[in-house]
Amino acid sequence: MNKLEDFFKLLADETxxxxxxxxxxxxxxxxxxxxxxxxxxxxxxxxxxKLRDGKLVKTTRQEQFIEYRLADDHALxxxxxxxxxxxxxxxxxxQDIQNLAFKxxxxxxxxxx
Amino acid sequence: MNKLEDFFKLLADETxxxxxxxxxxxxxxxxxxxxxxxxxxxxxxxxxxKLRDGKLVKTTRQEQFIEYRLADDHALxxxxxxxxxxxxxxxxxxQDIQNLAFKxxxxxxxxxx
DNA sequence: ATTCAATATAATCATATACGGATATACGAA
DNA sequence: TTCGTATATCCGTATATGATTATATTGAAT
Numbered sequence: 001m002n003k004l005e006d007f008f009k010l011l012a013d014e015t016x017x018x019x020x021x022x023x024x025x026x027x028x029x030x031x032x033x034x035x036x037x038x039x040x041x042x043x044x045x046x047x048x049x050k051l052r053d054g055k056l057v058k059t060t061r062q063e064q065f066i067e068y069r070l071a072d073d074h075a076l077x078x079x080x081x082x083x084x085x086x087x088x089x090x091x092x093x094x095q096d097i098q099n100l101a102f103k104x105x106x107x108x109x110x111x112x113x
Numbered sequence: 114m115n116k117l118e119d120f121f122k123l124l125a126d127e128t129x130x131x132x133x134x135x136x137x138x139x140x141x142x143x144x145x146x147x148x149x150x151x152x153x154x155x156x157x158x159x160x161x162x163k164l165r166d167g168k169l170v171k172t173t174r175q176e177q178f179i180e181y182r183l184a185d186d187h188a189l190x191x192x193x194x195x196x197x198x199x200x201x202x203x204x205x206x207x208q209d210i211q212n213l214a215f216k217x218x219x220x221x222x223x224x225x226x
Numbered sequence: 227a228t229t230c231a232a233t234a235t236a237a238t239c240a241t242a243t244a245c246g247g248a249t250a251t252a253c254g255a256a
Numbered sequence: 257t258t259c260g261t262a263t264a265t266c267c268g269t270a271t272a273t274g275a276t277t278a279t280a281t282t283g284a285a286t
Contacts, residue, residue, distance in 0.1 A: 005200055008125040013244085030263060045264055064254060064262060069178070071241070076200045081206045087189045088117055110262075126274080143233060156275070158234055177232060177284065223232075 014092065015039065015047045020070065021088075023057060023095055024081050025056045027069035028103060034098040035106030065110070069106065120189065127205065128160045133183065133204055136198065137169060137194050140182035148219030149212040153192045161168060180224070 010016060013022060017036055022028060030048065033042045047066055051057045056077055057068050099106075123129060131150055135141060139150070147157045161181055164170045170181050170189055185191060212219075 002198070003126045003127070004130055004203060005125060007269085008130075012118060012121040012125045014116070016116055017121075022214050040246075042247080045262095046244085049228095050265070058255095061253080066263065076196070079196045079200075083189070083192045083196070084117070087192075090117060105260075122273095128274090154233075155235085155277080158232095159274085163233070174283080179233065195285080 007056075008056060010051060010056055011080075015043065016051060018092055018096055019044070019047060019051065019068075020056065020081065021076075021093055022069045022082070023068060024085070025097075025100060026068045028049065028073070029065035029067050029107070029110070031110035032067065032106045033068070036096055037107060038099075065107075071075065074103060087111050119167065120169075121213055122165060124193075125158065128156065129164060131205055131209055132157070132160060132164065132181075133169065133190075133194065134197070134201075135209055136181060136183045137198070138210075138213060141216060142175070142178035142180050142182045142220070142223070144178065145216050145219045146181070148222060149209055149216065151212075176226035178220075 002020065011020075011021060015037075019033060022033065022036060026035070028046055030041065033039075033048075034044045036042065052068075055071055056074060058071050059069075059090050070077065070081070123180065124133075130147060135149060137144065143154065143158055143161065145155045146152075146161075150157065161170065165172060165181075168184055169187060171184050172182075173180050184196070195198075
């Protein structure tokens, strides 16, 4: 189907918007996202699944981790992301960006648990 | 609040998308929209109310009719509408555009009932 | 002021979606 | 093959949203 309505349904959730925003700066694995966003793993994973089902993100396994990245062949998504950068200044987003700076730290935390 | 999530919630409905699309070509009253879209008046009206609550459309009374138009001061909406014109070619939208050509006919039908 | 036409809202029902906690799966490493 | 870790899914529940039908409201015209 791939209807416009379904595309916007995927965007109509704060958690998924935060994920897409973070991924717009580069690929991340699930444990990095849970670390950066301070959200339960199940919650992050469930939303990632929906994004993947909707073809908004893609995955590849990198050793122990599963790396998520934006589906850069999704033209509408990419166009939207770029205009969002201009219009959005949500508190969550700012915080996420700050935490994103420590993405390598979060990755190491995953490894040692 | 005016959160991004709520903005996309408003877009995550086929009826509301059709309305926004039609209004992107110019203002229309409720009875014209029901005529063009072939949808029940209550349905159209309820969705228009939501769009108005979310500041995506504005209204002015024109004699007997209430004219709806896009909130052209909503920068994100306007940016989005313009990219949608490039990416969307839904069947509904095509049909709506065809019917839009007869908007004056639909307006007259309102007057005579 | 009353009436009528245009639009809005209410009530009910059905469906969809999110969450938390627990558990399952899958894959790399030993 | 077995174990451990990273990720995914299930279950139960709470909430949200949409369609339909009927009714209410609002303002213009008489």
